[in-house]
Amino acid sequence: MGSIRFDKVDKVFGPKAGGVKALDNINLEIGEKEFVAIVGPSGCGKTTCLRMVAGFEAPSAGVVSVSGKPVTAPGPDRAVVFQQFALFPWKSVRENIELGLRNKNLPAGERADLVASALKLMNLETHAEAFPHQLSGGMQQRVAIARAYVLDPDVLLMDEPFGALDAQTRVVMQEELVRLARVNPRTVLFITHAVEEAVYLADRVAIMTRRPGRIKQVLDVRKIRQAENWDKHPRIEDVMDLESFVHLRTQIWKSLREEKSANVI
Amino acid sequence: MGDASLSLRERLAWGAFGLVLFLGIWTFLSTSGVVPGPFLPSPLEVLNRIIRLMTNPFAGATLPQHLASSVQRYGFGVLLAAAIGVPLGLLMGWFRLLDDIITPIFDGLRFIAPIAWVPFAALWFGTGIGGPVMIIFAGAFPPCLINAYRGARFVEPRLIEAARMLGTGNMRMILEVLLPAATPSIVAGLRVSAGLGWQSLVGAELIVAAAGVGFMMVQAQANVATPTVMAGMLAIGVIGMLIDVLLRQGEGWLRRRRGLEA
Numbered sequence: 202m203g204s205i206r207f208d209k210v211d212k213v214f215g216p217k218a219g220g221v222k223a224l225d226n227i228n229l230e231i232g233e234k235e236f237v238a239i240v241g242p243s244g245c246g247k248t249t250c251l252r253m254v255a256g257f258e259a260p261s262a263g264v265v266s267v268s269g270k271p272v273t274a275p276g277p278d279r280a281v282v283f284q285q286f287a288l289f290p291w292k293s294v295r296e297n298i299e300l301g302l303r304n305k306n307l308p309a310g311e312r313a314d315l316v317a318s319a320l321k322l323m324n325l326e327t328h329a330e331a332f333p334h335q336l337s338g339g340m341q342q343r344v345a346i347a348r349a350y351v352l353d354p355d356v357l358l359m360d361e362p363f364g365a366l367d368a369q370t371r372v373v374m375q376e377e378l379v380r381l382a383r384v385n386p387r388t389v390l391f392i393t394h395a396v397e398e399a400v401y402l403a404d405r406v407a408i409m410t411r412r413p414g415r416i417k418q419v420l421d422v423r424k425i426r427q428a429e430n431w432d433k434h435p436r437i438e439d440v441m442d443l444e445s446f447v448h449l450r451t452q453i454w455k456s457l458r459e460e461k462s463a464n465v466i
Numbered sequence: 467m468g469d470a471s472l473s474l475r476e477r478l479a480w481g482a483f484g485l486v487l488f489l490g491i492w493t494f495l496s497t498s499g500v501v502p503g504p505f506l507p508s509p510l511e512v513l514n515r516i517i518r519l520m521t522n523p524f525a526g527a528t529l530p531q532h533l534a535s536s537v538q539r540y541g542f543g544v545l546l547a548a549a550i551g552v553p554l555g556l557l558m559g560w561f562r563l564l565d566d567i568i569t570p571i572f573d574g575l576r577f578i579a580p581i582a583w584v585p586f587a588a589l590w591f592g593t594g595i596g597g598p599v600m601i602i603f604a605g606a607f608p609p610c611l612i613n614a615y616r617g618a619r620f621v622e623p624r625l626i627e628a629a630r631m632l633g634t635g636n637m638r639m640i641l642e643v644l645l646p647a648a649t650p651s652i653v654a655g656l657r658v659s660a661g662l663g664w665q666s667l668v669g670a671e672l673i674v675a676a677a678g679v680g681f682m683m684v685q686a687q688a689n690v691a692t693p694t695v696m697a698g699m700l701a702i703g704v705i706g707m708l709i710d711v712l713l714r715q716g717e718g719w720l721r722r723r724r725g726l727e728a
Contacts, residue, residue: 255631257627257630274630277631277633279631280631280632281627281628281631283628285624287624287628288628289625289629289643289646290724291649291724300634301632304632304634304635304638305633348632
C-alpha cells in the first residue's frame, strides 16, 4: 500500500508526430510513507508527473503505478492538493471536507467524526461553517489539505501547494506539514520550484532537467536530516541556518542553475 | 465611460428628465393635432383608460384579469422551459455523447422564431392554455438550455479534477459541482428567457388566445379603441420591467452569497 512507481514514462503533448515532448524516460520509485519532492525549472513537466499519478493525464509511453497497480483514472486513494486550492466555493469548509467521505458512502455519524478530527488536525474547528471566500489563502489551503487527509489516501499528491501563499504563511504551512508528517506519515509526492521547501520537507529530492524533462539526480535528504538531527529544531529558519542544510540547498541550486543557463542560451 | 462619475442622484434626475421629455413630445404630438386623434391617444387618455379598465371589463375581463391570465400562462411556459432546458443543458455539458446527439437538432430549431410556431400551436392546442404556453416555451427554452450548457462546460477544470479525485460520481458531479458552478450563467439565461418569453407571450396571445393582454389588444384594435391598445402595451412594458427587476435582485443575492461581490 502507498508506493508510487514511474517506469520508463514519456509524455508528449499534442499530435503523436510533431507534438511537444514534455517528459522523457522518467524512472522513479517512491516507497511506502516516503516524502519525495520533485524540483525543476518551470515548464519541465514536474506537474505533469503528479497529474499522471493523479490520473488526470495518461503517459504517452511507460507505466505509472500506485501500490503496484497502473493508474487509469482519478480516485480517492490518490488525494491531490492543488496550488490554487480548488475548494468548492459554494460549499462550507465542513461540506468541502465531507464530500469525499460522502462519495465513499460512509454513514453520517462516521463522517461527522472523521470531519471533526480533520478539522482539529488542521486547526480549522472555528471555521467549519465558513465559506472558502471568507478565509485567507493559508486557511483555504488548510481546508484543501484536510479534505485530502480525511480520505485516508494511499498517497498524497501536492502540486506546489504553497506557491500561491505569501512568504510568512508559506513558512507556517511548511512547519505544519512537517508536524503532520510526524503525526500521520504518508506517501507524498510534492512538486515545487522552491529549493528550500523541498530540502526542508522531503526525504528525497528529485531534480529534473528542463524540457523535455528527465530526472537528473535524486538526493537523499533523510540521511543527512537524521545524521544532523534537523528535527530537534522546531523552526524552519533554524534548520535553514544549519551548515548541512545550506550545503544541500547549494548543491541543488547549482544543479538547477545549469538547467536555467542552458535555457537562456 | 465618460459619464461614469455621475452620482446616483444625478442619474435618477437625468432619467426623470428623459421620461418627462418623452411624455411631453407624446402629449404634444397627440393633442396639437399633428397626428389625428385616434392614431395616437395622449398619455392622459391612456391613463384614464387604464383606470377604467381596472374595474370595467373589456373583451370579457378587466385589465388585471387579462394580466392574471397572461402571467399564469407565462409562468407555466417559462417554468416548463427552465425545468427542461436547465437539466438538459447540464447533462449535455457533462455527457459529450448527449451533446453530440442534441446540438445539431437544437441549433436548427432555435433559429425558428417563437411566433413561427403559432400555426401548429393553434392546430395542436387551440386557444386554451396549451397554445400560448407552447409559444412561450419556444421563446424561453433556448436561453435556458444554452446558458446551463455553457455554464457546465466552462466550470473551472481544477474544480472538476478536485471532484473526480474525491471520487465524485456523475449524478453528484452534475448536482453539486456543475449546477452550482453554472448558476450565475443559468440565472443570466433565465433573465433572457424571461424577457423573450414575455415578448413571445404577447405575440402568441394576439393570435391563439381567448383571454390575456394580447387578446385584449387585438379586440381593442378591431374596435379602434386605441387607448386600450396603448394601455395593454404599457401594462406589458411595466410587467416585463418588474420581472426583470425581480430576477436581477435574485441574481444579485446569489452573487453576494457566493462572495462574488462585496
